[in-house]
Amino acid sequence: MGSRKTSLMRPPAPSKTVMEAASPKHAANDAEPGSSLSWIPSNLNLTLPPYLALIAALEEDVRKGILPHGTQLPPHRALALQLGLSLSTVSKAYREANARGIVTGRVGQGTFVARRAASDMESRAGRTANFSVNLAPDVGQMEKLRMAMAEIMRSGDIDRLFAYDAGQGLREHCAVLAEWIATPGFRPSPDLLLATNGAQHGLDLALSILCKPNDTILVEQLTYVGFKALASLHRYSLTPVEMDAEGMVPEALDQKLQQSGARVVYAMPTLHTPTSRTMDAQRRQRIADVLVKHDAMLIEDDVYAFLINPKPDPIAGLIPDRTIYLASLSKVFELGFRAGIAVVPAALLERARLAMRASAWSATPLLFELSRKLILSGELEDVVVSLRKETRRRADLFRNFFPEQELPQERTLAGYHVWMDIPDGWTADELFFVARNHGILLTPPGSAAVDQNGERGVRVCLGACAARELDAGLGALRQILSRPPRSAFSVA
Incomplete structure (x- = not known):
């Protein structure tokens, strides 16, 4: 894994637009670094390993339309030099992006944004299930808060x-x-x-x-x-x-x-x-x-x-x-x-x-x-009682989709999140990116780990989603995990 230099922290903006900067002289993967690159990521998530941060930035720019399909990406060596990464790190990111259908490689020509990647990501963006943020489910607590605030304002005190x-x-x-x-x-x-x-x-x-x-x-x-x-x-x-x-x-x-x-x-x-x-x-x-x-x-x-x-x-x-x-x-x-x-x-x-x-x-x-x-x-206690019921209901829904997961048998031990063990054959990194490509946001890998051993599971936050999104999101997550990682990249 490459060292993190200053350029990784704050990559400079490209001097030309994506289409203007792309040119045949940057086509070959072993080309010498040029003065202008067809793509430089504007933001890299430093909480992720460098190759994963590079894939995430690539996905984001494809989704936003910054990289339309057919756009030629910079040569491995040129991008590595620009970002202060090792050549092997950039090559690994390109290989993974290719496996996930984000890019495609053409022998002797270079690496290009896959024709379907942009449209697929755009269609998935509108059906996101957010399992990454530990929020309380909506049980009407904000309405009670508004009423209490109005009472305080009316009191004049x-x-x-x-x-x-x-x-x-x-x-x-x-x-x-x-x-x-x-x-x-x-x-x-x-x-x-x-x-x-x-x-x-x-x-x-x-x-x-x-x-x-x-x-x-x-x-x-x-x-x-x-x-x-x-x-x-x-x-x-x-x-x-x-x-x-x-x-x-x-x-x-x-x-x-x-x-x-x-x-x-x-x-x-x-x-x-x-x-x-x-x-x-x-x-x-x-x-x-x-x-x-x-x-x-x-x-x-x-x-x-x-x-x-x-x-x-x-x-x-x-x-x-x-x-x-x-x-x-x-x-x-x-x-x-x-x-x-x-x-x-x-x-x-x-x-x-x-x-x-x-x-x-x-x-x-x-x-x-x-x-x-x-x-x-007593209004707060009413909210708390409703939250307890709703968290138990959501935990039971998770059990229905994932009966093999070891959740507490005591139903009162239900919170806004559950811990899901990752099936054999998967890694936390793979699950995070495959799920995100299919409209499901999970907590980034390594977030909770204190040492270098990583995590053999993932926190699934059940509170932030509306009821319909929760059911659909858990169903999609079940479908993803029912297949081996490589084939899951193509789950619709």
């Missing part, structure tokens, strides 16, 4: 929601939110709660409170992509801990804490993303015991717990003095509803307040006033 505030959040908001996240084994004081701009902000606060530059953090073998991004931004090292059917394995955590010297653990014990695995009470106790043994701190991400009834007691209830607990209402509404909750140990409260002021000064009181009204009126 909104000045206080825009007042200068450098605190943890308004007292009346924290009190209601503390009650909303409570379980029999976890009843946090409102005094220890911070209103945050979503759980992602809460994660950032937790890291700034607990970690120093270059610290090592232990995480599940597969982990939340947003946490990986934060760790990369702040230069923390992530060490994966083995998982089983319930999530993080206590014995493996014990061993990794001893070997690594790490003192911070990030985990999602309930409806873990990407796998949906959920720990029982005994597993949570064992994890807590290991953390106490090693004097380690836990960042507990509990954003999906409200989907389970009754909601499991979090690990924070067992070791509140060594856990930063995170929840969110963004997963009830849309992702733009940035209302998160962080519960911190009393010993870290002043540091948490300082981190809050430094990062955002305060959360948005208007969103938390909306949350408070919806909780007190």
Whole structure:
């Protein structure tokens, strides 16, 4: 695989149009690099391996009509030099694109956009099933939100929601939110709660409170992509801990804490993303015991717990003095509803307040006033009940299409996503691109993996699609996987 040079990060725009730049002197694949190329990708996805990023950019430009059928592509060597890639990387991308019917090679002439590729991609673009984004299904929650917002505006008492505030959040908001996240084994004081701009902000606060530059953090073998991004931004090292059917394995955590010297653990014990695995009470106790043994701190991400009834007691209830607990209402509404909750140990409260002021000064009181009204009126609970029913229905639909997949037998353990093991003969890369070519968006390969072992499965998000799109998308995915990878490239 070629090295990533500056030109890969920001490839220069072509000096001529595609048709103007194409000329016979660039035809042969072994031609010397010229000063003008018939195609230079305008955007490469650096989260993908270089050859896959090149294929994705090629597909995108074909779909947009930038590369009409019959367009001659640059010679392998010339494009490799332009992008700072190895010749073998570009050659591999061209071979894969040919196998997928995107391009065709003509002996002695070069590589051309296949005649049917553009029209096929255009027809598929209008029937996309998005299984890549973990959104709540529509159960009417936005209408309830609009009604609550209208009530606040009619009340005339909104000045206080825009007042200068450098605190943890308004007292009346924290009190209601503390009650909303409570379980029999976890009843946090409102005094220890911070209103945050979503759980992602809460994660950032937790890291700034607990970690120093270059610290090592232990995480599940597969982990939340947003946490990986934060760790990369702040230069923390992530060490994966083995998982089983319930999530993080206590014995493996014990061993990794001893070997690594790490003192911070990030985990999602309930409806873990990407796998949906959920720990029982005994597993949570064992994890807590290991953390106490090693004097380690836990960042507990509990954003999906409200989907389970009754909601499991979090690990924070067992070791509140060594856990930063995170929840969110963004997963009830849309992702733009940035209302998160962080519960911190009393010993870290002043540091948490300082981190809050430094990062955002305060959360948005208007969103938390909306949350408070919806909780007190019972409207939020109505939405949650509807979401639980709808997530179970969608999980059952997935089971109908993929009965061989190992989903939790307990139907209450249903969230917005499921984990689908990839059948033998397929790779995550192949499935991602074949599915996308047939109007199905999946999470990019490698998104959740912490080490270089990759993933033998894919997260399928069931919440974002409308009901009709969900049924059609799962049916198309079933059809794709019913064939060997190479023949699946031609599935209609």
